[in-house]
Amino acid sequence: MKQQRIRRLLTALAAALPLTTVLVAGAAAPATAAVPLGSAGTITIGGLCLDDDDFGTADGTIIKVFTCNGSSAQKWTWYDDGTLRIFGKCVDVTGAANATGALIVLYTCSALPHQKFAHLPDGTIYSAKSGKCLAVQGAIANGSRVGLAPCDPAQANQKFTAATAPAAKYALSAGSAVRYSRPDDTPAAVYLDKDGTFYYQQAHALYGADEHRKWSFFTGADFDSTTLAPITNSVNPNNSNDSNADTTWRCNNSPTGLESTYAPAGSSYSQRNYCDLAGVWVDPDTGDWYGLVHNEFTPQPFGDGMHYDSIDYGVSTDQGKTWTIRDHVITSPYSVKRNDTAAFPASTYYYGDGDQRLFVDYASGYFYVFYASRVLNKSGGGAVWLQHVARAPISQKMAPSSWSKWYNGAWQTPGVGGAESNIIPADGGGPGYTTPAEDYKPAATGSVASQVSSGVLPDNSQLAVMNIAWNAYLGLYIGTPQNNVAQATDTKTPLRFYATKDLATQKWFDLGLVVNQPNGAWYRWLLDSANLTSSTVLGKTFRSYCSFYCSTYSGEYATITIAPKSTADLPASPVHSGATYRVGAGNGQFLTQSGSGLATTTANPTAWTFTPTGDGFHSVANRSTGHALGVGGDNAGRAWGAGVSLGAVTCAPTVNQQWSIQATTTGSYRLVNRYSGLALSLSGTVVTAPQRNWVNAGTAGDTRSPSAQTLAFSVVDTAIGNTVTVACPGNQSSPAAAAISPVQIAAVDSDRTQSLTYSASGLPGGLSINTGTGEITGTPTGAGTSSVTVTATDGSGASGSTTFTWVVTPADLARDKPTTASSVEATTLAATQATDGNPSTRWASAYADPQWLRVDLGSTRTITGVGLAWEAAYAKAYQIQVSNDGTSWTTIYSTSTSTGGTQDLAGLTGSGRYVRMLGTTRATSFGYSLWSFNVYGS
Numbered sequence: 001m002k003q004q005r006i007r008r009l010l011t012a013l014a015a016a017l018p019l020t021t022v023l024v025a026g027a028a029a030p031a032t033a034a035v036p037l038g039s040a041g042t043i044t045i046g047g048l049c050l051d052d053d054d055f056g057t058a059d060g061t062i063i064k065v066f067t068c069n070g071s072s073a074q075k076w077t078w079y080d081d082g083t084l085r086i087f088g089k090c091v092d093v094t095g096a097a098n099a100t101g102a103l104i105v106l107y108t109c110s111a112l113p114h115q116k117f118a119h120l121p122d123g124t125i126y127s128a129k130s131g132k133c134l135a136v137q138g139a140i141a142n143g144s145r146v147g148l149a150p151c152d153p154a155q156a157n158q159k160f161t162a163a164t165a166p167a168a169k170y171a172l173s174a175g176s177a178v179r180y181s182r183p184d185d186t187p188a189a190v191y192l193d194k195d196g197t198f199y200y201q202q203a204h205a206l207y208g209a210d211e212h213r214k215w216s217f218f219t220g221a222d223f224d225s226t227t228l229a230p231i232t233n234s235v236n237p238n239n240s241n242d243s244n245a246d247t248t249w250r251c252n253n254s255p256t257g258l259e260s261t262y263a264p265a266g267s268s269y270s271q272r273n274y275c276d277l278a279g280v281w282v283d284p285d286t287g288d289w290y291g292l293v294h295n296e297f298t299p300q301p302f303g304d305g306m307h308y309d310s311i312d313y314g315v316s317t318d319q320g321k322t323w324t325i326r327d328h329v330i331t332s333p334y335s336v337k338r339n340d341t342a343a344f345p346a347s348t349y350y351y352g353d354g355d356q357r358l359f360v361d362y363a364s365g366y367f368y369v370f371y372a373s374r375v376l377n378k379s380g381g382g383a384v385w386l387q388h389v390a391r392a393p394i395s396q397k398m399a400p401s402s403w404s405k406w407y408n409g410a411w412q413t414p415g416v417g418g419a420e421s422n423i424i425p426a427d428g429g430g431p432g433y434t435t436p437a438e439d440y441k442p443a444a445t446g447s448v449a450s451q452v453s454s455g456v457l458p459d460n461s462q463l464a465v466m467n468i469a470w471n472a473y474l475g476l477y478i479g480t481p482q483n484n485v486a487q488a489t490d491t492k493t494p495l496r497f498y499a500t501k502d503l504a505t506q507k508w509f510d511l512g513l514v515v516n517q518p519n520g521a522w523y524r525w526l527l528d529s530a531n532l533t534s535s536t537v538l539g540k541t542f543r544s545y546c547s548f549y550c551s552t553y554s555g556e557y558a559t560i561t562i563a564p565k566s567t568a569d570l571p572a573s574p575v576h577s578g579a580t581y582r583v584g585a586g587n588g589q590f591l592t593q594s595g596s597g598l599a600t601t602t603a604n605p606t607a608w609t610f611t612p613t614g615d616g617f618h619s620v621a622n623r624s625t626g627h628a629l630g631v632g633g634d635n636a637g638r639a640w641g642a643g644v645s646l647g648a649v650t651c652a653p654t655v656n657q658q659w660s661i662q663a664t665t666t667g668s669y670r671l672v673n674r675y676s677g678l679a680l681s682l683s684g685t686v687v688t689a690p691q692r693n694w695v696n697a698g699t700a701g702d703t704r705s706p707s708a709q710t711l712a713f714s715v716v717d718t719a720i721g722n723t724v725t726v727a728c729p730g731n732q733s734s735p736a737a738a739a740i741s742p743v744q745i746a747a748v749d750s751d752r753t754q755s756l757t758y759s760a761s762g763l764p765g766g767l768s769i770n771t772g773t774g775e776i777t778g779t780p781t782g783a784g785t786s787s788v789t790v791t792a793t794d795g796s797g798a799s800g801s802t803t804f805t806w807v808v809t810p811a812d813l814a815r816d817k818p819t820t821a822s823s824v825e826a827t828t829l830a831a832t833q834a835t836d837g838n839p840s841t842r843w844a845s846a847y848a849d850p851q852w853l854r855v856d857l858g859s860t861r862t863i864t865g866v867g868l869a870w871e872a873a874y875a876k877a878y879q880i881q882v883s884n885d886g887t888s889w890t891t892i893y894s895t896s897t898s899t900g901g902t903q904d905l906a907g908l909t910g911s912g913r914y915v916r917m918l919g920t921t922r923a924t925s926f927g928y929s930l931w932s933f934n935v936y937g938s
Helices: 002-016 248-253 255-259 446-452 484-489
Strands: 048-052 063-067 083-087 089-093 105-107 117-119 125-126 133-134 145-150 170-174 190-192 199-203 213-220 274-282 289-296 308-316 324-330 349-350 353-360 365-379 383-393 404-407 410-414 468-473 477-478 495-498 509-519 523-529 541-547 555-564 580-586 590-594 597-601 608-612 618-622 629-631 646-647 659-663 669-673 679-683 685-689 709-717 724-726 732-735 747-749 758-759 767-769 775-778 782-794 799-809 820-821 851-868 875-883 890-895 902-923 930-937
Touching: 048 349, 063 105, 063 145, 063 732, 105 495, 117 851, 170 509, 190 274, 190 349, 213 274, 248 255, 248 274, 255 274, 255 308, 274 353, 289 353, 289 523, 308 353, 308 365, 365 446, 365 468, 383 446, 468 523, 477 523, 484 495, 495 555, 509 541, 509 555, 580 679, 590 679, 597 685, 618 659, 669 709, 724 782, 747 851, 758 767, 851 875
Parallel strands: 724 799, 732 799
Antiparallel strands: 048 063, 083 089, 089 105, 117 125, 125 133, 133 145, 170 555, 190 199, 199 213, 199 274, 274 289, 289 308, 308 324, 349 365, 353 365, 365 383, 383 404, 404 410, 468 477, 477 495, 495 509, 523 541, 541 555, 580 590, 580 608, 580 709, 590 597, 608 618, 618 629, 629 646, 659 669, 669 679, 679 685, 724 747, 758 782, 767 775, 782 799, 820 851, 851 902, 851 930, 875 890, 875 902
């Protein structure tokens, strides 16, 4: 066998050179002895056990599935080097093959990639070398062999139970899908301009002669409040053919466009190049906008239905009004000429590099671009998605010569025309990429499908078209890719996330599935759910967006939470609660409080405390006053050079008062404001500035030194007397005239022998606090909003406090009252769900006008207000009506310009036993839908 010859060669070389480390392509360097990750146990599938045939220990021993019998031949042990062992031998893929159907056997352990496996959270067993999964061959029956197959957890012959395998370390969950109304042909790329204005950008370039080709920009306070920005319709004043609203001329006359050719006559492709802006960065040196441009060009290069792909870069010097596409940055390692049979002599071709996802990694100082290619049949049909990554120093501003591709485990080939490796998960300890010998070869014969099956072409990369972000809570880069399994089978499968600790090594591992979010995942992106403006840094809970073939809608997002099952898997922090720190910059300046403001100093700086928010961020407060660092809450607070001020923290710090601690590659840190994405800068004044690791040699833009934002935290002391920490219970909301559920205030004293006494100020009338236990009880007597401060004091006089808001709402007369409707879309969307007090249930009507929802209050009441919380299917025109008999109605409110959302209609005048919402014009093609319908009065 080839496998045996390689092992003999290694043995001979090691004997000949006993003092030399021998490195052979594909071989592992010497390592410490592997360690078992638990006890031996069974691996089962379909009620049968993975079995070592006849207790064999010889190389090549058959592995099969067999009736579980408790024997030692069915007790497998997982090791920390990714191997799976029994009787001192390792599970191995026969011939080190990548072919579908290649069988597993036992073999002498060598730590080579084809002996590395991982039991994934979805139940599959992943082969780290091939990127395929183990599957029972044929029926799951006694004696059936196990071999490789394209990974698909929906297949019963791939779902293994392995109780002693390393368990999944992370728990993933999601809320319900929420409609996103602007799906487009690229993900939404979010960014902040130099003045703090928020934008996001999308694009499409449709193929038909009369179809749109457009770069769209949206702006607003945050993602949820955006409208179309005027620059979307900007025309180049020097060329009326060039505009954002029609990019046909721009694409055809770009560097790629000028090199491309038109499709054959009769094709549905009307242009020679289609280009989408996808990924924007604002240069801190100038304020200019830079973006990556995805080209689809030279359509039908072999008479098939596809095209070539490449990535250029463009620049706008006038905040997006006009763009110049300057040059290529990432292009195919192969030919992109029409009908180039010399470059592609067999039956397949490589369509090039595209579908890029830009990630600006300020921690390392690099742009990272994750991009895809496809291998296609010249005859049409059939495709395999491969995934690649390139990077460039941010300081080089996307210049073509600055890009390097990840190839054969290193950043060693140029972005333009360089060779590139297909990246795959490194689960099980695999290398995380396909070796050059096993990657695409133009001369390989056979169709795409046959090459994948025979193992000479990689299968679809699980990481294809991956969108990534830094998760500050996990201390990991996380990514969610296109769902290749769903697209290949036309069946939605659960959303999946991957993670890596270091982008420089591309070692991605499987975090797990979000089971209630099945999708086909075409265009995806991530968004921080606290600021709604950043896709770069996320917290524990964030939004995951999808355009087309999503779980519920054509465009949607779900709120995702990822958390480790053990706190031991959370990242170590350079700061700790209970300690105080000096905050100093690389320029010798320290952060200090001066009067009521902030300043920098070189002597006697202020001591600061860091309090974690619980989702990866911190508030930073003066130890003595408790006032925390923050920025303004408007565009000015996000602008370059925005001043940092001190303010009280109410209950929990606002997003403006939250900071992520970002480690740099030089061992220092940055404090990055969550609201603005800018770094704390100590340069004579205390401001926030664009993150950078290079000096701006010019005079425009931000000219602050990078040393002013590279920080160190030096401990002042670890404790100052007793410390009392009071946990914030969260902002509270209660209806008037109804007894509250008791609210327990929790406090901890650093001296556990002390007793605490509680006091409260600002409680709504009718509520009181138990001074011994900290429990708040009572019945609010009137509506209003109060700022409540609870203080816990110990016998030494040490105290701590928390401040939060308590809103007392008017009594909801409609709560749990009989409710009916003109129609319901489904039995699960009943009328009563709008008045059950549960904000997660809703009523939805049939898809027609008009429709109504009616509540019976039981007796005639005076009506002073109505609250409506609309789902995405809302009423553009509706009336609020009252009636004493349920037949004759009086209108007390009417609108024809409703925008949906949450609407509180106060100051109404009317009376009646019945109150209804009468919808007369729908805002969407769907029906009417209300999360809640509240009635207020007496």
